[in-house]
Amino acid sequence: xxxxxxxxxxxxxxxxxxxxxxxxxxxxxxxxxxxxxxxxxxxxxxxxxxxxxxxxxxxxxxxxxxxxxxxxxxxxxxxxxxxxxxxxxxxxxxxxxxxxxxxxxxxxxxxxxxxxxxxxxxxxxxxxxxxxxxxxxxxxxxxxxxxxxxxxxxxxxxxxxxxxxxxxxxxxxxxxxxxxxxxxxxxxxxxxxxxxxxxxxxxxxxxxxx
Amino acid sequence: xxxxxxxxxxxxxxxxxxxxxxxxxxxxxxxxxxxxxxxxxxxxxxxxxxxxxxxxxxxxxxxxxxxxxxxxxxxxxxxxxxxxxxxxxxxxxxxxxxxxxxxxxxxxxxxxxxxxx
Numbered sequence: 001x002x003x004x005x006x007x008x009x010x011x012x013x014x015x016x017x018x019x020x021x022x023x024x025x026x027x028x029x030x031x032x033x034x035x036x037x038x039x040x041x042x043x044x045x046x047x048x049x050x051x052x053x054x055x056x057x058x059x060x061x062x063x064x065x066x067x068x069x070x071x072x073x074x075x076x077x078x079x080x081x082x083x084x085x086x087x088x089x090x091x092x093x094x095x096x097x098x099x100x101x102x103x104x105x106x107x108x109x110x111x112x113x114x115x116x117x118x119x120x121x122x123x124x125x126x127x128x129x130x131x132x133x134x135x136x137x138x139x140x141x142x143x144x145x146x147x148x149x150x151x152x153x154x155x156x157x158x159x160x161x162x163x164x165x166x167x168x169x170x171x172x173x174x175x176x177x178x179x180x181x182x183x184x185x186x187x188x189x190x191x192x193x194x195x196x197x198x199x200x201x202x203x204x205x206x207x208x209x210x
Numbered sequence: 211x212x213x214x215x216x217x218x219x220x221x222x223x224x225x226x227x228x229x230x231x232x233x234x235x236x237x238x239x240x241x242x243x244x245x246x247x248x249x250x251x252x253x254x255x256x257x258x259x260x261x262x263x264x265x266x267x268x269x270x271x272x273x274x275x276x277x278x279x280x281x282x283x284x285x286x287x288x289x290x291x292x293x294x295x296x297x298x299x300x301x302x303x304x305x306x307x308x309x310x311x312x313x314x315x316x317x318x319x320x321x322x323x324x325x326x327x
Contacts, residue, residue: 010215013266014222019242019291026215185214196212 001090001100003082003203004029005052006186008111010196014177014187024177024187027109027200031184034094035071035079039087046087050096051076080201099181101202108172110201111193115166125159169193173205219265224288229295231270233258234303234321239272239285240293251293254283257301257321259308273311275319280312300324 006029013023036049055077057065068075071092084090101107121127121142130138142161146154171193178187192200231237238255256274259282263269268287273280285292301321311319 009212012215012219012222014218015266015286015289017290018244019289021286021289024218026212026218028214183214183217185218187218 001048001082001096002084003050003201004096004098004100005032005050005078005080006030006098006184006200006202008192008194008196008198008200011191022177023190025190025192027186027188027192027202028184029186029200029202030095030097032096033073033076034090034092034096035068035073035076037087037090037092038081045083046085047081047083048087048090049079049081051079053077078199082201082203097181098179098184098186100204101176101179101186103176103178105176106173106205107176107188108170108203108205109174109188109192110168110170110203111198113165113167113169113193114195116164118162119164120161121159124161124164127159216265222288223266223268227294228287229297231258231295231297232300232303232324233261233306233308234301234324235297236299236301236321237272238296238298239283240296241285242291242293255298256281256283257308257311259311260306275315 006027009026009028011023011025013021015021030052032050032052034048035051038045038047038049040046051068051073053076055075057075059077060068060075064079065075067079073093116123120140122129122140127142129140130136130143132139142159145158145160174192175189176186177189178185180186186202188202194200235258236256237258238253241252241254242249243252254272254274256272259271259273261268261270266286266288269284270287271282271284273282275281300323302324303321308321311321
């Protein structure tokens with residue numbers, strides 16, 4: 001299996017044998033259930049859909065409930081797809097656990113970043129801002145956003161204030177420090193996007209380029 | 211803190227072989243140091259000025275005056291490089307952080323012995 005769905009539980013640090021302190025993120029991942037197998041012939045691409053976390057029937061929409069009922073799996077809150085090379089190796093109802101990973105492995109982790117609300121250009125785009133003193137009144141303003149007669153409009157993609165955060169972020173090439181398949185825990189070296197208890201996807205290193 | 215994180219911390223923190231020691235105590239800390247390929251143990255003895263943090267993040271500050279120069283080292287309690295901590299003298303402290311000792315010399319830089327009755 002190429003990935004698993006989990007929740008970020010928080011961070012701590014652990015010590016290696018030689019005394020090096022390792023900052024780790026604790027992720028509770030799986031057990032996930034295969035809810036659908038997609039193949040090139042039927043869907044145009046090869047993938048496995050995984051479900052994570054039991055939910056009450058009434059918290060699902062009717063289409064979601066019908067889809068899960070068809071797969072004969074319990075009501076599940078989160079459904080995500082993972083691309084695989086050989087979809088025929090998986091069947092609906094199969095359980096996926098964190099033991100697909102091993103310590104030392106390199107993985108990609110996707111999360112949804114913390115929402116920062118409406119932010120200015122200094123925080124949102126890393127602009128340096130103007131002078132704070134010497135008569136300057138342009139402390140954190142965005143500055144000029146274009147010319148007058150030509151082009152007489154603002155170019156698309158202009159960096160301006162706006163909503164920041166709460167977007168899908170993938171960190172690549174993170175190291176797995178520890179895997180506990182009994183407790184469904186995986187420790188990743190360093191930080192991972194999102195809030196504590198936020199949804200994360202841990203994926204095997206993307207070798208095939210899919 | 212999340213209980214899953216708590217469980218990880220409990221597994222990685224050291225508690226069994228760490229003696230009970232307080233701020234103001236004099237301790238001898240045996241530190242494992244690496245010099246190239248060789249490993250040896252070095253002792254560092256001094257007054258505990260502060261303990262900070264909890265779980266595997268807990269650290270403590272030890273101060274000693276070595277040949278007229280004040281030296282402070284901060285050790286993580288759970289680090290495997292800290293091989294052992296030996297309390298050599300119990301000291302009395304009425305503060306949680308004894309940073310005022312830095313400005314003092316001679317007798318006033320010592321903590322009073324703690325009565326262990």
